[in-house]
C-alpha cells in the first residue's frame with residue numbers, strides 16, 4: 001500500500017502519528033494485508049474456474065467462439081456484404097433489425113446489393129419482434145452482426161473486413177415520449193453512437209457515403225406548413241427531436257471537415273407491417289382488439305392532433321433513392337480532398353390525417369369499436385401536427401409517396417393479425 005493510499009478521502013481529518021507507533025502498525029497491517037490478499041486471490045481463482053464465459057462482444061475479435069470475430073464470422077460478413085449484381089452497392093445498414101432497417105435491408109438485397117446488418121437488439125420494445133425480423137433478414141441473405149454503434153472496435157473491424165460503398169444509418173433511440181423517462185439513451189444512441197460511426201467512416205479508405213435517419217420532429221413547434229427543409233429548426237419540443245437536430249449539425253461538421261458525403265432523411269411518422277409497438281397506430285390496434293381504452297390526444301383548441309403518416313414502402317423507396325443519388329465522399333483516411341455532398345430531405349406523405357381519423361380507420365378494419373378517452377395533448381414532447389413539403393425529395397431523389405393511410409393500415413392490420421393472432425391471412429413476408 002502506498003503512502004498516498006493511507007490518506008483519508010476527506011481532507012483535514014488526517015491525524016499525525018509518532019514514527020514508532022506507525023512502524024509497528026505498518027508491520028501488523030502488512031501481514032494482515034498478505035493474508036487478505038491471499039484469500040482474495042484464492043477466491044478470484046475459484047470464481048474464474050466456476051464462472052460462465054464473459055459476454056461475447058467483450059472478448060477477443062480473433063476468438064471464433066464469440067459473436068464477432070474469427071474466420072467463420074468474417075466469411076459470413078463478407079458473403080452478406082457482397083453485391084450479387086454488377087455495380088451493386090455494398091451497404092452497412094445499422095439498426096437492421098429495426099422497423100425501417102429490416103425493410104430497407106431486404107429491398108436492397110432483393111435488387112442485388114450487398115447488405116450487412118448491425119443491430120444491438122436492445123429492449124426498448126419487445127426483442128422477440130426484432131428477432132423475428134432478423135429471421136426474415138437471414139432468409140433474404142442478410143447477416144446481422146449483433147453489436148452497438150458505440151463499439152468503435154467492432155465498427156473498425158467491419159470496415160477492415162468490407163469496403164463499404166455506403167452506410168444506411170438507421171440505428172437510433174426512437175420515440176418522442178420515452179425521452180422523458182430515459183434521456184441518456186437518446187444521447188448515447190443518437191449523438192454518441194452517430195459520432196462514433198462518423199469517426200470510423202471518416203477514417204476509412206475509401207470513405208463510404210452515408211445516408212441517415214433524421215426526423216420530422218426537428219420542426220418542433222413551427223407553425224408554418226407544410227414544413228420545408230429551408231425552415232428554421234430551432235424549437236425542438238422533445239429531447240428526441242433535439243438529439244435528431246444535433247445529429248444534423250454533427251453530420252454537417254463531418255461533411256465540412258472530412259469530406260464525407262452525407263444525406264439526412266426526415267421521416268414523417270412511418271407505419272406499416274413489422275412496425276414499432278411503441279407507436280400509436282400499433283398499440284391502438286392492440287388495445288382496440290383487447291377492448292382496452294385508448295387515449296386520443298386533442299390540441300388546446302379542442303381540435304384533433306394530426307400526423308403526416310407515411311407508409312413504409314414509400315419510405316424504403318426514398319431511402320434507396322437517397323443511396324442511389326449519393327455522390328462519393330471526397331476524403332480518405334481522415335483527410336478531406338475536396339467539397340462533398342450534404343443533403344437533407346423530408347420524406348413524408350404530404351397529406352396529414354387527424355389522429356381521430358386514424359382511430360376510425362382502425363375501427364373499420366378491425367370491425368371493433370374503440371373505447372376512446374379524449375385528453376388534452378400532454379407536455380411530453382408531442383407536437384400538434386406535422387405536414388411535409390416533399391418537393392425537394394421529389395426533384396432530387398425521385399421520391400413519390402403512393403400509399404394513403406387507409407390502404408397502408410389495411411396492410412398493417414393484415415400483418416398484425418397474422419403475426420400476433422395467427423390469423424390465416426398472412427402478409428406476403
Ligand SMILES: O=C(O)[C@H]1O[C@H](OP(=O)(O)OP(=O)(O)OC[C@H]2O[C@@H](n3ccc(=O)[nH]c3=O)[C@H](O)[C@@H]2O)[C@H](O)[C@@H](O)[C@@H]1O
Pocket residue numbers: 174175176214215216217218267268269270278279280281295296297305306307355382383384
Ligand atoms: O416522424 C417522426 O418524426 C416521428 O414519428 C413518430 O412519432 P409520432 O409522430 O409522435 O408518432 P406516434 O408516437 O405514433 O404518435 C402519433 C400520434 O398519436 C398521438 N397519440 C399518441 C399516443 C397516445 O396515447 N395517444 C395519441 O393520441 C400523438 O400525439 C401523435 O399525434 C416516431 O415515434 C418517432 O420516432 C419519429 O421520429
